[in-house]
Amino acid sequence: MKSKTLATWLAFVGGTFGAHRFYLHGWRDWLGWLLPALTLVGGYGVLRMWSLGQDDAxxxxxxxxxxxxxxxxxxxxxxxxxxxxEQWNARFNPAQAADAPAGQTGWATVWAIVLALMVGAAVLMASIAISFQGYFQNQVEAGREISR
Structure with a gap:
């Protein structure tokens, strides 16, 4: 049986490494293997920013x-x-009853939802800010070069 609470926590804590995908769909899930690759690409960008500064395109x-x-x-x-x-058990626990305990929502699930909302929104806003700052900074520099 696939627990909704465990899947929620895995998506929040280990989602960037595909933990929730591997838990729900197995080791052959291609999206589960894509997530760590994207995480490594983004991590490389963070390392470049730390070593070369924010001016690196x-x-x-x-x-x-x-x-x-x-x-x-x-x-x-x-x-x-x-x-x-009912939806959870129909999709991930089809052999179980619609009200099986694995699909129930408890306080651990609620806390995972709350934390995912708070942290996810903050990370999304920071990511948007970093990408827009870099884009507009390069546009200003290009405008200065043209005006010279």
Missing amino acids: ISWVLTPVLGFTFAGCCLTAIVYGLQKP
Whole structure:
């Protein structure tokens, strides 16, 4: 049986490494393997930004990939946590009754939803800010070059 609470926490805590996908769909899930790749690409952007500064164009393109991946996993945690027990059990526990305990929502699920909403929104806004700052900074520099 696949627990809704565990899947919600896995999506929030280990979602960028595909933990929730591997738990629900198995090791052959291609999206589960794509998530760690996106996380590594975004992590490389963060490392470039730390070493080369915020003026590096590649880092301001790659860094938001990590943030958007994490925010998407937080959204997945919210969707998992808010599913009705009947829907959850029909999709992930089809051999069980519609009101099986694995699909029930408890306080642990509610806390995972709340934390995913708070942290995911903050990370999403930071990712948008970093990408827009880099874009507009390069536009200003290009405008200065043209005006010379």
